[in-house]
Amino acid sequence: AQKVTQAQTEISVVEKEDVTLDCVYETRDTTYYLFWYKQPPSGELVFLIRRNSFDEQNEISGRYSWNFQKSTSSFNFTITASQVVDSAVYFCALSERISGNQFYFGTGTSLTVIP
Amino acid sequence: EPEVTQTPSHQVTQMGQEVILRCVPISNHLYFYWYRQILGQKVEFLVSFYNNEISEKSEIFDDQFSVERPDGSNFTLKIRSTKLEDSAMYFCASSVGKVIAGAYNEQFFGPGTRLTVL
Numbered sequence: 245a246q247k248v249t250q251a252q253t254e255i256s257v258v259e260k261e262d263v264t265l266d267c268v269y270e271t272r273d274t275t276y277y278l279f280w281y282k283q284p285p286s287g288e289l290v291f292l293i294r295r296n297s298f299d300e301q302n303e304i305s306g307r308y309s310w311n312f313q314k315s316t317s318s319f320n321f322t323i324t325a326s327q328v329v330d331s332a333v334y335f336c337a338l339s340e341r342i343s344g345n346q347f348y349f350g351t352g353t354s355l356t357v358i359p
Numbered sequence: 360e361p362e363v364t365q366t367p368s369h370q371v372t373q374m375g376q377e378v379i380l381r382c383v384p385i386s387n388h389l390y391f392y393w394y395r396q397i398l399g400q401k402v403e404f405l406v407s408f409y410n411n412e413i414s415e416k417s418e419i420f421d422d423q424f425s426v427e428r429p430d431g432s433n434f435t436l437k438i439r440s441t442k443l444e445d446s447a448m449y450f451c452a453s454s455v456g457k458v459i460a461g462a463y464n465e466q467f468f469g470p471g472t473r474l475t476v477l
Contacts, residue, residue: 281468287448287470287471287473288468288469288470288471289402289450289468289471291465291467291468294465335401335402337402339466343415346392346404346407346415346417347392347394347402347404347452347466348404349401349402349403350401351400351401352401
């Protein structure tokens, strides 16, 4: 079973639209961390946010916001007023205490922002 | 700001050849990792390394693979006899510590080495 599911494979939006990227995770652990990474066409992984399992506060950083809901095991990512530079593949990832340090990545959502 | 570095950025090799991918983790980090991303697919865990030995490894990390910390700064991934299916982006990462209650283990990723096996 997938520990991290990103059901949206590809999304296209027109510039300035808002877009939400979904992430659903599965874990038996009570201590875990969730992450979002951005992978631009150049290939590197750019860290966006980390959230631990004890902190369900939503977070906003500029045009980015994250909605963490333990009740639905979701950690969704919203980009407000999207820009062409937001075009990339976005990965959600899970790290659990019980499985050591490894990250479990979702399959990624490819976002294309059309000018 | 400290960062993880990887060399080379792109390596092309013939099937059956040995390759060594190099990484320099962040200096005060204790845990080191290798991940693989086949083109268009998700990033997959290969191995973690702590205190000069393998801490965890995935099913992908078979006898073809080995890791080493040959000196105080480098962390290497060796593929003994490359296969076509080893073509992928290989990411090195490092972290201060493990996931424990009250602390976090943010892994910092390097820029990756793109391995092409012909």
